[in-house]
Amino acid sequence: xxxxxxxxxxxxxxxxxKYPKLYSKKIFYKMCKIRFFEEEVKEAxxxxxxxxxxxxxxGQEAVSTGVSFQMQGSYVLAQHRGHGPYLAFxxxxxxxxxxxxxxxxxxxxxxxxxxxxxxxxxxIIGHCGLIxxxxxxxIGLGLVKKGKKIVCFFxxxxxxxxxxxxxxxxxxxxxxxxxxxxxxxxxxxxTPTKDRRKWRLTDVAKSFGLNAVDITDDPWLIDYWTKKFKxxxxxxxxxxxxxxxxxxxxxxxxxxxxxxxxxxxxKLSRILKKDEIFEIERISKLWxxxxxxx
Amino acid sequence: MENVAEIIRSLxxxxxxxxxxxxxxxxxxxxxxxxxxxxxxxxxxxxxMTDTAGxxxxxxxxxxxxxxxxxxxxxxxxxxxxxxxxxxxxxxKEIFGYSCPIYVRAIASESDSGQGPIHANTYHSIFAHMxxxxxxxxxxxxxxxxxxxxxxxxxxxxLVSEHRSSYRINYEINDIINQNNATTIIxxxxxxxxxxxxxxxxxxxxxxxNLINLVWIKPFTLSKSQIDCVKRSKKILIxxxxxxxxxxxxxxxxxxxxxxxxxxxxxxxREYSPGVAKRFENGxxxxxxxxxxxxxx
Numbered sequence: 001x002x003x004x005x006x007x008x009x010x011x012x013x014x015x016x017x018k019y020p021k022l023y024s025k026k027i028f029y030k031m032c033k034i035r036f037f038e039e040e041v042k043e044a045x046x047x048x049x050x051x052x053x054x055x056x057x058x059g060q061e062a063v064s065t066g067v068s069f070q071m072q073g074s075y076v077l078a079q080h081r082g083h084g085p086y087l088a089f090x091x092x093x094x095x096x097x098x099x100x101x102x103x104x105x106x107x108x109x110x111x112x113x114x115x116x117x118x119x120x121x122x123x124i125i126g127h128c129g130l131i132x133x134x135x136x137x138x139i140g141l142g143l144v145k146k147g148k149k150i151v152c153f154f155x156x157x158x159x160x161x162x163x164x165x166x167x168x169x170x171x172x173x174x175x176x177x178x179x180x181x182x183x184x185x186x187x188x189x190x191t192p193t194k195d196r197r198k199w200r201l202t203d204v205a206k207s208f209g210l211n212a213v214d215i216t217d218d219p220w221l222i223d224y225w226t227k228k229f230k231x232x233x234x235x236x237x238x239x240x241x242x243x244x245x246x247x248x249x250x251x252x253x254x255x256x257x258x259x260x261x262x263x264x265x266x267k268l269s270r271i272l273k274k275d276e277i278f279e280i281e282r283i284s285k286l287w288x289x290x291x292x293x294x
Numbered sequence: 295m296e297n298v299a300e301i302i303r304s305l306x307x308x309x310x311x312x313x314x315x316x317x318x319x320x321x322x323x324x325x326x327x328x329x330x331x332x333x334x335x336x337x338x339x340x341x342x343m344t345d346t347a348g349x350x351x352x353x354x355x356x357x358x359x360x361x362x363x364x365x366x367x368x369x370x371x372x373x374x375x376x377x378x379x380x381x382x383x384x385x386x387k388e389i390f391g392y393s394c395p396i397y398v399r400a401i402a403s404e405s406d407s408g409q410g411p412i413h414a415n416t417y418h419s420i421f422a423h424m425x426x427x428x429x430x431x432x433x434x435x436x437x438x439x440x441x442x443x444x445x446x447x448x449x450x451x452x453l454v455s456e457h458r459s460s461y462r463i464n465y466e467i468n469d470i471i472n473q474n475n476a477t478t479i480i481x482x483x484x485x486x487x488x489x490x491x492x493x494x495x496x497x498x499x500x501x502x503x504n505l506i507n508l509v510w511i512k513p514f515t516l517s518k519s520q521i522d523c524v525k526r527s528k529k530i531l532i533x534x535x536x537x538x539x540x541x542x543x544x545x546x547x548x549x550x551x552x553x554x555x556x557x558x559x560x561x562x563x564r565e566y567s568p569g570v571a572k573r574f575e576n577g578x579x580x581x582x583x584x585x586x587x588x589x590x591x
Binding site: 108109111112116118120125126128129130133135136137138139140141142143144145162163164166167169170173 | 315317339342344346347348349350351352353354355356357358359360377378381382385386388389390391392
């Protein structure tokens with residue numbers, strides 16, 4: 001498919017080899033934690049244990065992981081598909097689990113469910129459920145949290161909301177210390193980008209005066225650009241990615257255009273021994289199972 | 295005594311000088327929003343011309359603890375600004391457990407000012423429909439001060455339905471409650487001014503009517519003396535400057551008639567969009583219309 005060309009967009013050859021071994025281990029560990037946590041959510045959803053609307057990001061773990069190391073301690077605003085950013089920025093997994101189960105002990109007391117999660121103690125702000133709403137909210141937060149960095153995630157569909165574009169334009173006017181991350185799977189539900197617009201988000205962002213780059217979802221590459229941009233905000237990274245599950249729920253239609261998780265493992269095999277990679281996966285699976293043991 | 299515009303300006307100045315912000319479009323342009331914005335740079339955030347994003351920015355500032363004032367120069371802009379206010383700010387406390395205290399100054403203007411179908415009318419009713427937001431319609435200096443004080447001590451978002459006709463008011467409008475009167479008018483926002491005129495006309499005709507000034511729409515609040523007055527009244531007319539259907543006046547009428555078993559009627563805007571030509575005006579019910587309604591009731 002045409003979309004496959006994005007699997008190596010902007011790649012820097014052998015970038016992973018330039019990273020310390022421990023750093024790469026941490027990247028993979030975080031990807032695994034998000035992935036296996038969501039695998040547990042998927043199973044719980046299939047068994048109808050969770051609330052009905054569950055927005056999974058299996059296949060897209062590298063996006064929030066790649067941003068998280070350089071931006072740790074920042075305010076985080078994600079949208080309805082927020083499990084990845086929540087876990088990548090150390091949101092409480094038990095509160096997330098309980099929210100997905102609709103329990104009082106959930107981060108929204110069981111009222112918000114998957115699309116509205118937050119952990120205010122960890123500076124992870126809740127989402128109201130309307131796509132892109134968090135982008136202007138992030139700008140406003142920046143107005144009163146002077147000098148604090150903010151990460152704001154949104155999708156390629158949300159990028160088309162008029163208020164998102166208007167907010168991006170205001171970010172430069174206001175010199176907002178925000179890193180915008182567009183989690184771009186080239187689909188709005190199932191409608192491809194080419195059927196929705198003729199423009200590229202990075203072109204628009206650059207014309208507004210933001211630093212911007214369009215790359216694939218390689219976690220080292222994301223970390224590289226995050227590090228590059230974090231002191232030159234506002235900036236936007238459009239990250240091409242693909243998801244293994246439906247827009248909402250736990251179903252699956254087609255095979256992935258590319259499997260970032262497997263590609264990451266392959267790249268890791270140049271850095272780590274096979275056993276080490278296996279061990280990280282094993283530990284993460286155990287952690288996720290423990291969280292979901294009810 | 296200071297008028298309402300001066301009160302708003304001085305309260306705003308104090309707020310800004312303490313480090314808070316006021317957000318809006320063209321705040322420092324012609325007239326400084328009917329002279330309600332302090333002439334200073336500190337704390338004034340000029341938005342680009344983006345309404346939905348603008349409200350979102352104000353909501354973000356509120357989540358961050360900035361207690362922002364969001365100024366909408368016309369209530370018609372509420373339609374564009376409503377999403378972040380009702381879908382985010384109003385839900386914050388209930389869903390997320392943290393607060394989003396934003397003070398929205400939504401300014402209504404009268405139909406007879408040539409605003410026609412664009413900037414005329416008042417839309418507080420649709421906001422009162424949503425949970426999680428305080429809706430209030432102050433008209434006098436003391437009422438504005440009270441609302442502001444309550445906002446500062448509250449963690450709720452406030453939708454303050456202001457009316458341009460209040461800005462020059464430098465006096466208080468007190469309730470008129472007489473035990474012997476069988477008829478009471480409950481008036482909201484700019485309808486209070488026309489109701490006062492109607493009461494004066496009726497008084498000359500030896501027909502005394504009670505007046506209850508309704509400021510707190512949501513939560514709907516009546517004082518003890520107002521409740522006693524309602525209980526004693528045989529007929530109650532609720533006059534509002536927004537549309538009747540699904541409007542605040544109808545809701546108040548229904549609540550009162552159900553609770554106190556009295557006869558109620560409502561008077562609001564007529565069911566059409568106002569036009570710019572005089573014959574198409576659809577403004578706050580006039581004193582004559584109020585009297586006519588009372589007679590038919």
